[in-house]
Amino acid sequence: MHVSNRVEFGHLIDNEEFNLVPLNPELWEIEKNRWDWERRYLNPGYLEVVEANSTVEMPCPDVYWFPVFTERFSQEMITTFEDFGKWSDGTHDPPRAIMNFMVRYKPDEQPFLRPHHDTSTYTINVALNRPGDDYQGGGCRFVRYNCSVTDSRVGWVLMHPGRLTHLHEGLPTTHGTRYIIVSFVDP
Numbered sequence: 001m002h003v004s005n006r007v008e009f010g011h012l013i014d015n016e017e018f019n020l021v022p023l024n025p026e027l028w029e030i031e032k033n034r035w036d037w038e039r040r041y042l043n044p045g046y047l048e049v050v051e052a053n054s055t056v057e058m059p060c061p062d063v064y065w066f067p068v069f070t071e072r073f074s075q076e077m078i079t080t081f082e083d084f085g086k087w088s089d090g091t092h093d094p095p096r097a098i099m100n101f102m103v104r105y106k107p108d109e110q111p112f113l114r115p116h117h118d119t120s121t122y123t124i125n126v127a128l129n130r131p132g133d134d135y136q137g138g139g140c141r142f143v144r145y146n147c148s149v150t151d152s153r154v155g156w157v158l159m160h161p162g163r164l165t166h167l168h169e170g171l172p173t174t175h176g177t178r179y180i181i182v183s184f185v186d187p
């Protein structure tokens with residue numbers, strides 16, 4: 001006879017000091033309840049991307065496009081930032097003092113970003129909502145290649161070089177609201 005622990009019977013969560021105050025409490029549990037966090041917020045496709053020999057889409061030269069987050073993550077990020085409610089007017093671009101931020105495009109507020117380089121070695125740009133349904137227009141255009149990514153996919157990362165080759169612009173959002181989160185990696 002042997003005892004096997006290969007069947008999964010569940011797992012323990014750390015519920016000490018679980019903070020119910022934030023709007024989306026589970027979003028803040030990345031450190032204490034990482035297992036659950038990953039199941040809720042990490043796109044299963046991401047695990048395939050990080051496998052050796054996986055192929056990653058390249059919609060424009062040296063621009064990589066792959067799933068990282070779930071729909072739920074994207075939605076909760078939007079409601080968290082809207083709840084916080086402090087949006088800058090985009091006039092600090094470039095240069096920017098902070099390296100991780102959300103961009104909200106609205107026709108009558110900040111509809112686009114003019115062509116610029118990012119102060120990063122590379123940038124990741126995550127789409128949080130859906131063209132066609134949530135907004136019209138929008139997308140990111142790489143000027144040197146005259147190549148645009150406009151059919152954004154929720155929770156997917158667009159990753160591109162920041163400083164040198166990839167002058168880029170945020171194309172005008174003509175209706176609705178477009179949300180992205182952006183990180184300047186290695187600023």
Ligand SMILES: O=C(O)CCC(=O)C(=O)O
Pocket residue numbers: 103113118125139140168169170171180182
């Ligand atoms: O709208 C986009 O996809 C581009 C955003 C961008 O270039 C930036 O925030 O630095």
Ligand SMILES: [Fe+2]
Pocket residue numbers: 116117118123168
């Ligand atoms: Fe940019």
